[in-house]
Amino acid sequence: xxxxxxxxxxxxGLDATAANTISDYEEGSFSPALRDTQFTFGxxxxxxxxxxxxxxxxxxxxxxxxxxxxxxxxxxxxxxxxASGLRISLPFTNASTEIRGQSMLIEDYNATLADAGDFQFKxxxxxxxxxxxxSRFNSNNATDLTVASVDTAPRKxxxxxxxxxx
Numbered sequence: 001x002x003x004x005x006x007x008x009x010x011x012x013g014l015d016a017t018a019a020n021t022i023s024d025y026e027e028g029s030f031s032p033a034l035r036d037t038q039f040t041f042g043x044x045x046x047x048x049x050x051x052x053x054x055x056x057x058x059x060x061x062x063x064x065x066x067x068x069x070x071x072x073x074x075x076x077x078x079x080x081x082x083a084s085g086l087r088i089s090l091p092f093t094n095a096s097t098e099i100r101g102q103s104m105l106i107e108d109y110n111a112t113l114a115d116a117g118d119f120q121f122k123x124x125x126x127x128x129x130x131x132x133x134x135s136r137f138n139s140n141n142a143t144d145l146t147v148a149s150v151d152t153a154p155r156k157x158x159x160x161x162x163x164x165x166x
Contacts (some may be wrong), residue, residue, distance in 0.1 A: 010158035014161050022060060028053040030091040032067040032076065036084035036147050039129060047071055049082060051156070058165070063092050066160040075151045082148030086132045089157070090123070095164045098125040103162040104132070110158065123163040130159070 007023035032054040037043035051070040056063055069088070076082040100122040121130045133143040 014115045022141070024058065024060055026056075026058040026063060028058075028091065030056065030067075030089075032069055033089045033128070034069065034071060034080065035087040035089065036080040036086040037116060038081045039085050042084070042087050043079050045078055046071035046077060046079055054091065057149060058092065061066075062096070062162060062166060063090075064160075064162045065090060068156065068158055070156045075147050080147045082146065084147055086145050086147050086150065087124075088121075088132070088157070090128045090130060090163070092163075092165045093128045094123045094125060095166045097161050097164075098108055098124050099123040099161075105158040106132075107156040107158065121159060121161065123161070130135045130161075132157075 005023040006109040009021045030164065031052050033052075034045035049070060050072050051068050053069075056065040067088070071078075080086075100120070102121055102122055102123075105121050119132060119134050123130045149164050
């Protein structure tokens, strides 16, 4: 293993150009968790997961991530408020700008989703979480997906995306 105190410079020789220097690289895993949006940090899901996997790569201030979550039990029976939005934790705090419009997949075995449309998420500004929302095909409105609309098990959340840290 080779280590460089000031980062690795790419494409410009050794002239110490900050724009071409990678000063931070990290790969890792995290355990994404479900919460609702009822309070500042939301109520936590208290049930168990069949699958709970999160992977990330952080290069400088750019974080790319992938997560898969499959809760075993109904969400409202295990601590979440059905009328609230659905929040999922991320490994790092986002910068001060919200990032919207990244797509995701919710696999619903029972085909009972009350919110039809294209499922997307927004990474909240200055928070280490994202909020799932549904973009309706019949209008331009995007509304937060409620916990109640994905409440009944089994269902899986597949999400990949990116955001920037401060």
